[in-house]
Amino acid sequence: MFASKRLGKIQKSLPPGIDLVSAPDFKEWQMDIRVLDSNPLYLNQTYRLRFRFSNNYPIEAPEVTFTTLTTPPRPIPIHPHVYSNGIICLDLLGTQGWSPVQNVESVCMSIQSMLTGNTKNERPPGNEEFVARNTQRPRDIRFVYEDSSV
Amino acid sequence: MESTPEQILASLLDEADAGPTRRRSHHPVDLRALDYVDSYDHNLMCAICHSPFVRPVTLECEHVFCQRCISETMFHQGQDLRTDSATCPSCRRKLHHPATTPVTKILNQILDELRVNCPFRSAGCREVKHRGQIQDHVDKYCDYVEVECPLETCLLPVQRKDIREPRCLHGLVKCEDCRMSFLEKELESHQKNHCEAGKVSCPDCKAQVSRRDLAIHAEICPEAVFPCGAAQYGCDFSAQLETLLDHETTCPLVKLVPFLKMQNERLVAHEAALKHLRQKNSILETSFSTIQETLNPSNNNLIDLPSSSTTGSDTGPFDSTAHHLLSLHESLREEVNRVSAAVEHLDAKASMMIMNANLTIKEDLSHTNAAIAGMRMQLHWLVSARLQNQQRVGVVGTQRSGERLGSTSGNNTAGPSGSVELPVRRLSDSNRQDPKL
Numbered sequence: 001m002f003a004s005k006r007l008g009k010i011q012k013s014l015p016p017g018i019d020l021v022s023a024p025d026f027k028e029w030q031m032d033i034r035v036l037d038s039n040p041l042y043l044n045q046t047y048r049l050r051f052r053f054s055n056n057y058p059i060e061a062p063e064v065t066f067t068t069l070t071t072p073p074r075p076i077p078i079h080p081h082v083y084s085n086g087i088i089c090l091d092l093l094g095t096q097g098w099s100p101v102q103n104v105e106s107v108c109m110s111i112q113s114m115l116t117g118n119t120k121n122e123r124p125p126g127n128e129e130f131v132a133r134n135t136q137r138p139r140d141i142r143f144v145y146e147d148s149s150v
Numbered sequence: 151m152e153s154t155p156e157q158i159l160a161s162l163l164d165e166a167d168a169g170p171t172r173r174r175s176h177h178p179v180d181l182r183a184l185d186y187v188d189s190y191d192h193n194l195m196c197a198i199c200h201s202p203f204v205r206p207v208t209l210e211c212e213h214v215f216c217q218r219c220i221s222e223t224m225f226h227q228g229q230d231l232r233t234d235s236a237t238c239p240s241c242r243r244k245l246h247h248p249a250t251t252p253v254t255k256i257l258n259q260i261l262d263e264l265r266v267n268c269p270f271r272s273a274g275c276r277e278v279k280h281r282g283q284i285q286d287h288v289d290k291y292c293d294y295v296e297v298e299c300p301l302e303t304c305l306l307p308v309q310r311k312d313i314r315e316p317r318c319l320h321g322l323v324k325c326e327d328c329r330m331s332f333l334e335k336e337l338e339s340h341q342k343n344h345c346e347a348g349k350v351s352c353p354d355c356k357a358q359v360s361r362r363d364l365a366i367h368a369e370i371c372p373e374a375v376f377p378c379g380a381a382q383y384g385c386d387f388s389a390q391l392e393t394l395l396d397h398e399t400t401c402p403l404v405k406l407v408p409f410l411k412m413q414n415e416r417l418v419a420h421e422a423a424l425k426h427l428r429q430k431n432s433i434l435e436t437s438f439s440t441i442q443e444t445l446n447p448s449n450n451n452l453i454d455l456p457s458s459s460t461t462g463s464d465t466g467p468f469d470s471t472a473h474h475l476l477s478l479h480e481s482l483r484e485e486v487n488r489v490s491a492a493v494e495h496l497d498a499k500a501s502m503m504i505m506n507a508n509l510t511i512k513e514d515l516s517h518t519n520a521a522i523a524g525m526r527m528q529l530h531w532l533v534s535a536r537l538q539n540q541q542r543v544g545v546v547g548t549q550r551s552g553e554r555l556g557s558t559s560g561n562n563t564a565g566p567s568g569s570v571e572l573p574v575r576r577l578s579d580s581n582r583q584d585p586k587l
Contacts, residue, residue, distance in 0.1 A: 101197035
C-alpha cells in the first residue's frame with residue numbers, strides 16, 4: 001500500500017541525533033536516538049526505539065517502545081513517562097493523540113525533546129505494578145496524563 | 151446513525167472513488183500508491199499518505215488532504231466527517247462544519263499532469279503517463295494488465311498482450327527441451343530464463359545460452375572472432391569484439407564504408423537503368439530498320455541529315471546509328487509540324503481575303519439596287535405623267551394651243567409645269583410604296 005511508500009521516504013535524511021538502525025520491511029523498524037544537549041541524565045547515552053507498524057499506518061499509530069540491548073549498550077532511559085519495560089507514556093502515541101500527519105521522524109523528535117526537557121530522575125508512579133501485570137498493547141493502554149509539564 | 155461501521159466505510163470510500171471521470175474497471179488504480187516520475191512541490195503532498203494529493207479537499211481550517219485519506223482517518227477515529235466531532239489531523243482544531251469542500255480545479259489539473267510510472271511496471275510495462283491518464287491506460291491499453299481469458303469457459307487471467315489472437319493460453323504444453331509441462335502463456339518465459347535442458351554452450355565463450363538466444367548471443371559474444379566492418383572493401387583484419395572496436399576507430403576503410411556502400415548502390419541502380427535503356431534501344435532499332443527498308447532501301451541519305459547526337463559518340467557505332475535514326479525521325483516530325491503550321495496560316499489568309507472581297511461586292515450590290523430603285527421611280531413618274539397628259543389632251547382638246555402641247559411633249563423628261571404638274575406629284579406621293587417594295 002501507499003503507506004509502505006511513505007515509510008520508504010524517511011531513509012533519505014534524518015535530523016541530528018536520530019539514526020535508522022534497521023528497516024528490513026515495513027512491519028518493524030529500529031531507531032537510535034541521542035539527546036543532543038548536555039542534560040546530565042542522558043549524557044553520552046544512546047537509546048534504541050522499536051517501531052511496529054500496522055497495516056493501517058499512518059491512519060493508526062505505530063507502536064513505539066524502548067528496547068534494551070547489551071551490545072551495543074542500549075538501556076531504557078529514566079523518565080517519569082517511560083516505564084522500565086520500555087513502554088512510553090506519550091499522548092502522541094495513543095489512539096487519541098495520534099494524527100496521521102505524524103511520521104517516524106516526528107515521533108523520534110518528540111521523544112528526543114521529551115527526554116531533553118526532563119529533570120526528574122525517576123520512573124512513573126506505579127511502575128512496578130504496571131510492568132508486572134500489563135498485557136495490553138501499548139497503544140490501547142489508557143494512560144492518565146498526570147503531568148503535562150514534561 | 152443506524153448503519154454499521156462497514157457500511158459507513160463503504161459509503162465513504164465510494165464517495166472518494168465516484169469522480170465524474172472515473173470509469174469502472176477491473177483494476178482501479180490507487181493514485182496514492184503510484185511511483186511519481188516528476189518531482190513535485192512538497193506543498194502538493196498530502197500529510198497523511200505523503201503522495202501528491204488525490205482528489206484533495208479542504209477542511210474548515212483550510213488544511214488540505216486527499217479525500218480518501220481524510221475519510222479513512224475520520225472513520226478510524228470513530229469520528230464521521232458528517233458529525234461535529236471531527237478534528238483536523240494537522241492542527242487538531244474541531245471541525246464544526248460537517249462537509250469538506252473540494253479545492254480549485256487548477257490544483258487538480260496540476261496534480262493530474264504529474265507523470266507516473268505505470269502501476270504494472272513490475273510486470274514489464276514501461277509506460278510513463280500523466281496521472282490523469284493512468285486509469286485509462288490501465289483500463290484500455292496497458293499490455294501487462296491481467297484480463298479475462300478469451301475462452302469464455304476458462305477462468306484464468308491472461309495478460310492483455312497475449313490475447314491478440316483470441317485463443318486460450320492456459321492449455322498445457324510441453325517444453326521441447328526439458329519435457330516438462332507448462333501453461334502455454336508461461337512457456338516463453340520458461341524457455342528464455344529457466345529451462346536448463348534447452349541451454350547450449352556457446353562455441354566461443356563456453357557460456358550457457360538458451361538455444362533460441364544463441365543467434366543473438368553469437369553477435370555479442372566477447373570471445374568470438376569477427377571480421378572488420380570493412381572486410382568486403384579490402385580490410386582483412388579480424389579479432390574479438392573488444393580489439394575490433396579499437397581497430398574500427400582507426401581503420402581508414404571503416405570510415406569509407408558508408409561512402410563505398412552508397413557508391414555500390416548507385417552503381418547497381420545505374421546498371422539496371424542501362425539494361426533497361428539497351429532493351430528499349432534494340433526495340434526501337436528493329437522497328438526503325440523495318441520502316442527504313444520499306445521506305446528507302448539505301449541508307450545513304452541518312453548520313454547527310456544533321457545528326458544532333460553528341461552522347462551517342464562514346465557508346466559505339468551501334469548506338470550512334472540508332473541515335474541517327476532517332477534524330478532523323480525527330481527532324482521529319484519537325485518538318486511536318488512546320489508544314490502543317492504554314493498550311494494553317496495560308497488557310498487563314500485565304501479566308502480573310504475572301505471575306506474582304508465579299509464585303510466590297512455586297513456594298514456594290516446594294517448601291518446598284520438603290521440606283522435601280524431610283525430609276526424605277528422615275529420611270530413610274532414618267533409613265534403616270536404621260537397618262538395624265540393624254541387624258542387632259544382628250545378633255546381640253548382645242549382650248550389649248552398646239553405649240554403648248556408640242557412643247558410639253560418635247561420636254562417629256564423635265565415634266566409638266568404649272569397647274570398640270572401639281573396634282574400629278576400628289577398622286578405620285580401617295581403611291582410611294584412602289585419604290586419601297
